Amino acid sequence: MEHTTSPATIATPHPEQEAVVELHDLRKSYGKGSAAVPILDGVNFEVRRGEFVCVVGPSGSGKTTLLKCIAGLLRPTAGRTVFEGEEVTEPPAKLAVVFQDYSRSLLPWMTIRRNVALPLKNKFAKAEREARIEEALESVGLAGKGHLYPWQMSGGMQQRAAIARGLAYQPDVLLMDEPFAAVDAQTRIDLEDLVLEIRAKYNTTVLFVTHDIDEAVYLADRVIVLSGAPTSVSHNIPVDLPSPRHQVDTKREPRFGELRAFVFEQIQAAKSNAVRNRADA
Amino acid sequence: MEHTTSPATIATPHPEQEAVVELHDLRKSYGKGSAAVPILDGVNFEVRRGEFVCVVGPSGSGKTTLLKCIAGLLRPTAGRTVFEGEEVTEPPAKLAVVFQDYSRSLLPWMTIRRNVALPLKNKFAKAEREARIEEALESVGLAGKGHLYPWQMSGGMQQRAAIARGLAYQPDVLLMDEPFAAVDAQTRIDLEDLVLEIRAKYNTTVLFVTHDIDEAVYLADRVIVLSGAPTSVSHNIPVDLPSPRHQVDTKREPRFGELRAFVFEQIQAAKSNAVRNRADA
Amino acid sequence: MRWRGIASVAVVLLGWEAASRSGLLPAASLPPASDVLMAWPTLAAAPAFWASVGHTLASALGGLGIVVLIAVPAALAIGLSRFVRESTWLVVEFLKPIPPVAMIPLGLLLWGPSETMKLTLIAFGALWPFLTQMVYGINQVDHVALDMARSYRLKAWLTTSRVVIPSLLPFAATGLRVSASIAVVVSVVTELIGGAAGLGRDIMVAQSAGNLPAMYALILTTGMLGLLINFAFAAAERPLLFWHPSQRKESD
Amino acid sequence: GGAAPANQPTAGAGGAGGVEIKVGLIPVAEFFPVYVAEDQGFFDEAGLNVSVESMSNAASIVPSVLNGQLSIGTAATPPFLTAVEKKIPVTAVANAGNTSSVEGEDTGAFVVGSDSGITSPSGLEGKTVAVNALSSLPHVAAVARIAADGGNPDAVRFVAMPFTDMLTALEQKRVDAILPVEPFMSQSLEAGGTSISPLYTGVYPAGTTHTLYFASQNFAAENPEALAGFREAIAKANELISKDQAVLRKALVEHGGMPEATAETVNLPAYETDFNLEGMKDMAAKMKDNGFLTTDVDVEASILK
Amino acid sequence: MNRTLPVLGTAALRLWLPVLLVALWWFSSAGSQNIYFPPLATIVETLTNDWLGSRVTTDLLPSLGKFALGFLLSAIGGIAIGTWLGLSPAAREAAEPIVQFLRSLPPPVLLPIGLLFFGITGTMNVAIIVLGAIWPTVLNTADGVRSLDGQVVDMARSYRLTFAQRLFSVVLPNAAPQIFAGLRTTLQLSIILIVVSEMVAAVSGVGYYVLNSQQTFAVAETWAGTLVLGLIGYLSTLVFLAVEKRVLNWQHGMRRAAQGA
C-alpha cells in the first residue's frame, strides 16, 4: 500500500511537465524457478522532467536493483520501465549512472582524467570535451588530480571521480546510487549544492538513492520511501520546501524538521513491516 | 600544530589505562625519491586501553593511510607505531581491521558465513566458532543470510558482513574505516550502539574513521581531527559526554551540539589551511 | 640485479658438467656441458647457423602473429556471443588435442617443406592456448565496469578497447607467453621432421652425422630462443600492465 | 604455396638455366653421392640444376614428392616397397647405396653389451632390441637375419629410438642389443660394445640395392630426360666413389657436418651404378615372409625404365 | 517444458556446425582418389575396425592411463611449482631462466632425457608428458597467484590468516580462473604428448598407431588415429569442464548475476 499523504497538504511539484521515467508494476526476482527470491514486488512511480527525486529505504531493500532496472542494466522479471515514452530494453543514451560500488566502476588502467573522458568520446568534440573534464574535476574538488590512477586515490576521491564522470556526461537523467557515502561532511555539503546547481542549470532530472534522510529532504522535490524486501513504494512524499535550497536556512525551517522526522518514521515502519511480513510468511 | 583545547575544560578519559597504540612522529610518503608525495607528515597520538577514538578529516587527507600504518599493513617512511609496547612491523594478532573498500575485502568465492569464519579458524574451537559467527551475523542484521555470496548482496549488506567479520574476530583493538558509510540511517544507529556495546562488554579499544561528525561525537571518548594533506593531528578533542550514550538523550544535550559544531569548524579550518599551504608552496 | 637467475643457470651447468665428468650422465648420449658450450663458437662462426636461427625465429613470430590475428576476434566472438560460443564449441574442443606432429604429412602434402607449411602448423599448434586464455579472461571482466560501460552506452569498440581488452591483458599476456614457447616448439619440430629450413633441420642433420656436441648446442639454442622471446614479452608487458596488482608491488 | 627456401647444406647453384631438380635428402652417407655429383659437375653436364632439402625420413618426403614440391626423394628400399604396396604413385629412379659384400665392411651391426652373454642373433629371443625406426631398413634386415639364424623374430621385442640414444640405452641395460648403422656403429664398438653379427651382409645377396632415389610417377612421365640425366650423374658419382672413397668422406664433412675423425673411419656402403633387382626382389620376399608386407610387390614395375 | 527447451536449444546450437562440417567432409571426400584424403567413409570404417575391438585394451587404455597420469602429475606439480614461483619473488628470479628454457625445448629433444632417466618404460612416457605439458599450468598459476588484489592481501594479513588459509582460501581461489585456463592447455598438450612420447620405444598405444601408420603410408589409419585423439580430447574436456564448473561455481554465479539473470 502506498501513501501520498504527507504531514501537511502540499502542492505537486512540476505537475505541468511530462514524465521522463515511469515504472509500471516493476517486478524483479533473482534466481530462477523455485529458487527465485522476489526483490522488487510491483514498484510504481514516475519522475517528471527536471524533478529531483530521492529514494530511501532500508539497506538491502532493492534500491540498487531498482536503479539498475531503470538504467536498463537489469531486465525486470515483470512490469515495465518507460523512459521518455519508450520502454527500456537497453541503457538509454540520455541517462547516466553513478554507481554505488565506485571503486570498481573506475577502470584501474586509466587515469582519472581518462576515466572521465571515456564516455564523452562519442558525444562531444575534443575542445569541448577537454573543457568539460576540467570543469567536472574542478567541481568535485579533484582539480589537478586528473593524472592519478584510481588505486592511487582515497575512497572519497574515487567516489568523487565517479561523480565527475556522471556530471561531465551531462545526461538528461542522472541516476545516483549513494554517491556521497564516502566523502567528508563539508565535501558532501559542497557536492549536494553542486548537484542542485547542475539540475537548475541544465534542467537535469535526478533520481538519487541515499541513506541520509537530511540529505534526501534537503535535495528532493519528492522523497520515495521503499518498504523492506520484497520492495514496493511505501510512501511518496512531496517536499514542499522553498527553492532554491540553502544549507543553513532550509535546514533551519520547521517544515524541514517535520519532513525529516516523517521520512524517518516511514522508513522505520517500512522496516518493521518487512520484518513482520517475513515472520507471517 | 596540535590543539587539545576544546570548547570547555574537560577531564581526560581513561587516564589510568596504559596506551595500547602509540604513534611517534609517523610519516608516510607514496612514491620514491623525487616523486615521493608526503601524506602523513608527523602524526603523534596515543590510544589507551578501552578507549574509543574517532578520527575525522577531509577526504583524501590520509585517514586510511594512517589506519594501514597502525595495522602494520603499510611500512611508515619514518617514525614508529607501537602496539602494546612493541613496535609494529607486521599486523599484530590482537588487532582487526574493517576496511573502507568492503566490496573488495570480501572474498567472492566464499559465502558470507565462510568469509566471517575464515579468520576464526585459528583462534577458536569449532563450537565456539559457530556460535560467534551466528552471533556476529545476527548482530549486524544478517541472520539467515550467511549462505549468500558477497555478490548476491547489496552494498550495505556487504559492508555489514565485513563488520561482522571484524566483530566475530573479537580483537583487543578494532580499527574501522568508515564502516557505516553504506547503510541506512536506522541500521547505522543500531550498529553504532552495537559497537559501543561490544566495547563495553569486552573492553575493546576502538579506532574509528568516519565522515559523520554526529557519529564521531556520539561514539568517541576522543575525536582526533586530521589536517588536510600532508596530514598531522590538528586537534585532539576529548568528548566529555556522559556514558553510556543514548541516541536520543545524548544527542539532545547542549554539550553534544557544542562539540559537534566545534569539530565541524576544526575540519573546515584544517581544510582551508591545507588549501592555503598548498597555495603557499 | 638478476643475479639469482644467473646463479641458478650456473649451478645447473656446473651440475651437468660434474655429472658428465663423473660418469653419472653417459657421455655417449649427453656430452658434458663444456663440450656442448665449446661447440657453440664453431656453430656461431657459420652464417648458415644464423640463417637457421633467423628462419626458426621468423616463423615462430610469424605464426604467433597469425595466432593473435585469429584469436583476438575469435575470442571476443566466443566470449561475447552465446551463439558463436555454443556453435564452435565442439569443433574447437575436437581440434585442440590434434597434435601438430600428426598434421605434418598433410602440411607437407599441401605446401611441401616450406615456410607456409611451417607457419600453418605453428599457427595451428599455438592458437589454442592463447584462445583458451582469452576466453577465460573475457569471463573475468569486472561486471561493475561492464555495467558502467553499458550505462554510458560506450560504442562496442570503445567497450572492447577500453574495458574488455585491458582487463583481458593479464590473461592475454600469460597466454601469449605460453603460445610463444609452443610456437618455437612446433617450429623446431616441423623443421626436425618436415625438413623446412631452421634449427630443427640442423638438429636432424647433426644427429644423423652423430655430431652430438653440435646437436646439443643447437638444442640449447632453441631453448635460448624461447628464453629470449619470453624476456622480450615480459619487458613489453610491464609498461602495459603497470596498473595490475601483480605489477604495482611498490604501491604501498 | 610458397617456394621452399634452400639455404641449408645445398648443392649450390650449378649451371643456371638447367632443369630445376629439388632433392629431398635424408642426410646419411648412402645419399651423399648427390653432393659428390654436384661438386664434380656431373649434374651440370646433364643439364640439371640440383638443390637439396635435408629431411628426416621417407614418410615426410613422399607427400612433397607427390605434390611436386620436391622432384626427387630418397628412401631405403623397405619403406619404398611399403609405399609401392600402398599404391602410392612413386617410382624408383636411381640406385643409391648397396649392401657391402665384405663382412668387415658392413655399415650396420648387431651390438650387445660386452658382458651380455649373447653371441648370435638367434640368442635375442625374448630380448629387447633397439632400432632407429620400426619397419626401417635395419629392422627388416634384423628380422630376416634372426630368422636365418634359426631364431624366432616374433619373440624379439623391437623398440624404436634415435641412434644417438642407443648406446646409452645399451650401457644402462635398458635394451639387450642395438642395431646401429654408421657412423653410430663405429662409435658403439669403440665404446666397448660387442658386435655379434653384421646387419646386412649375408642376409641379402651382395650388392642389394638397399637405398634408392625415387620420383612421383607424374614427374617421371613428364621429365624422362631429366631423370635419365639424374640417374646418369649419380651413376658417375657412384662409380667415382667406388674407386676413391675419399671424395665421399670429404662430402660427409663438408655437407653433413660430420666430425672429420669420424668421417675418415666409418664404413661406407657399396655404391653401384645400377639397381640390383635380384636383391630387391629377395628383400621384398623376405619382407612379406616376416609380415612387413601383406601382398607381393612387383619390384620390376616399381623401377623407372 | 521451460527447462528442457533451453537444453535442447544448446544441444542444437552445439551440433549444427560440427554436423555441417562432417557432412561437408563426407560428401566432398566421397570417392576421393587422393591417397592422402581418403573418403571419410573409409576412415570411419578403419576407425571402427581398429578402435572398437581388441585395440581398446592393448592400445587405447594404456595410452589413456599414461595420459591421465601425466596430466594429473602436471596439474598437481604445475600448481605447486607455479604457486611457489608466484609467492616468492626470489624463487621466481632464480627459477625463471630454467623454467623458460625448459618449456621452450621441443618435446622430441626431451626424449633422450626421458630415456636416460626412465628407460623404455611407461614411466618414461609419463615423464615426457609431464615435462612437456606442465608449463602452461606453472606459468598461469604463477601469474594468477601474483594478481591478488591489494585489498585482499591486506585483509589476509590483518586477520593473520595462516599460510595454509592464505593458500587455500585466498590465493588459490583467486588464481583459480587463471589456473583453469592453464590446466586446459596442459590437458591439450598432454594428449599431444601421448604421440610424442610414443615416438620412442613404444610398441603399442594411440600415438604409436598414428606414427607407425604414418611411417608405413597407411593414410586411413593415420586419419583414424587422429580422430581418436580428437575424441579423447573432446571427452576429457567434458570431464574437465564438469570439474571446473564445480570449482569455479562462484564465478559462474557472479557472471550470471551480472548479466541480470
Ligand SMILES: Nc1ncnc2c1ncn2[C@@H]1O[C@H](COP(=O)(O)OP(=O)(O)OP(=O)(O)O)[C@@H](O)[C@H]1O
Ligand atoms: N598507492 C598510492 N599511490 C599514491 N598516492 C596514494 C596512494 N594511496 C593513496 N594515495 C594518496 O594518499 C592520500 C591519502 O589517501 P587516504 O586513502 O589515506 O585518504 P583518506 O583520508 O582515507 O580519504 P577518504 O576519506 O576519502 O577515504 C590521497 O591524496 C591519495 O591520493
Ligand SMILES: Nc1ncnc2c1ncn2[C@@H]1O[C@H](COP(=O)(O)OP(=O)(O)OP(=O)(O)O)[C@@H](O)[C@H]1O
Ligand atoms: N545477484 C544477486 N543474486 C541474488 N540476490 C541478490 C543479487 N543482487 C542483489 N540481491 C539481493 O537483492 C536485495 C536488494 O539488493 P540491492 O543491492 O538492490 O539493495 P539496496 O537497496 O541497494 O541496498 P543498500 O542500501 O545496502 O545498497 C538484497 O537482499 C540482495 O541480497
Ligand SMILES: [Mg+2]
Ligand atoms: Mg545499493
Ligand SMILES: [Mg+2]
Ligand atoms: Mg579512506
